[in-house]
Amino acid sequence: MKLIDHGRGGNADVLRVVDAATPQPGAGQVLIAVHYAGVNRPDILQRSGSYPPPADASPYLGLEVSGEIAALGEGVTQWQVGDRVCALTPGGGYAEFCIVDAGHCLPIPQGLSMLQASALPETYLTVWTNLFQRGRLQAGESMLVHGGSSGIGLTAIQLAKAHGARVFTTVGNADKERACLQYGADVAINYHEVDFTDVVARETGGQGVDVILDMVGGDYIERNIQSLALEGRLVQIAFLEGSRIKLDAMPIMLRRLTFTGSTLRARSVAQKSALVADVRERVWPILASGRCLPVICKVFPFDQVQEAHRLMESSRHIGKIILQVQGDPA
Known part of the structure; x- marks a missing residue:
């Protein structure tokens, strides 16, 4: 098979298509013939050397795919060869075939294409576990997400609105x-023109928002805390501007705030399977109804992976960036 190798890491120029042996699924795993692979910010970080994969994961890039199940490992009964699925992968999604735990696969929601499905697993699972499980967002509350035009941002916006x-x-x-x-x-706030803390304060009558989903970090952290309402929750999912700051933590105590966060890739197989099952039950019916659909910015041919990464790094995109590994955009 062919896969994308990033060698020892570096800028986008290190990415190249290479030949490799097709892996075989072990017990409880499936082999997926990949049609599309989502491009995500952690791929950029791994390629550049700042986000190494877990010891037991594939060393290659790619955290979400869509495709067809090509082979079953021992003990797998919930899937059949030929099933069309999308899946959260532990790595290795930038390839013609990849190995995935059977419990990390999801059926393609009714009415969605294989292309749309490739934009779901990493993004929708990340938003669900952080915004709703950790952030405990409820109907009638308010939420601020930074980087709203990203794949994560647009997913968070749509799911939050769908939940009131x-x-x-x-x-x-x-x-x-x-x-x-x-x-x-x-409310969309252009951070080049105004301070989001001022807008949040004005729009909420000085009360603040209930939940903030942040991938920026740096000096946003203290400003986020300033913008939270009583009993508010700040959920951190990345640190694009750094994680080391000086912070006045007194507001956390005085306003009974929660500062939490999580990563997805390092969770156990069982934890990911439980999250997949929850998302299948709670989110897949929303998608099947035609709501909260993924926003696709651009699809790149497999051999143009360097350009896909450059677009991600430029932050010019609105929505998801996808690699077409094989098959048509159906």
Whole structure:
């Protein structure tokens, strides 16, 4: 088979298509013939050497795929060869075939294409576990997500609105502002023009928002805490601007705030399987109804993976970036 290798790491130029042996599924695993693979920010970090994979994971890039099950490992009964699925992978998704735990596969939601399905697993599972499980977002509450035009951001906006929340988001330009409003945000804040803390304070009558989903870190952390309501929850999913800061933690105590966060890749097989089952029960019916669908920015041929990574790093994209590994965009 062919896969994308990033060698010892570096900039996007290190990415190349190489030949490798097709892996074989072990007990409890399936082999997926990959049609599409999602491109995510952790792929960029792994390629550059700042996000090494877990010791028991594939050393190659790619955390979500869609395709057809090509082979079953011992003990797998819930899937059949030929089933069309999307899946959360422990790595190795940038390949013609990849190994996935059977419990980390999901059927393609009714009405969605193979292309759309490739944009679901990593993104929707990340949003669900952080915004709803850890952030405990409820109907009638308010939520702020930073980077609203990203795949994570647009997913968070749509799912929060579907669950009855008021949604704030930050963006970097007018095009991204329009996109976020189009997909359901109530308030889109251009951070180049205004301080989001001022807008949140004004729009909430000084009360703040109930939940903040942040991937920026750095000086946003203290400003996030400033923007939280009583009993508010700050959920950290990345640190694009760094994780080491000086912080006045007194507001956490005085306003009974929660500062939490999580990563997905390092969780156990059982923990990921439980999350997949929850998302299948709680989110898949929403997708099948035609709501909260993934927003696809651009699809790149497999051999143009360098350009896909460059677009991700430029932050010019609105929505998901996808690699077409094989098959047509059906």
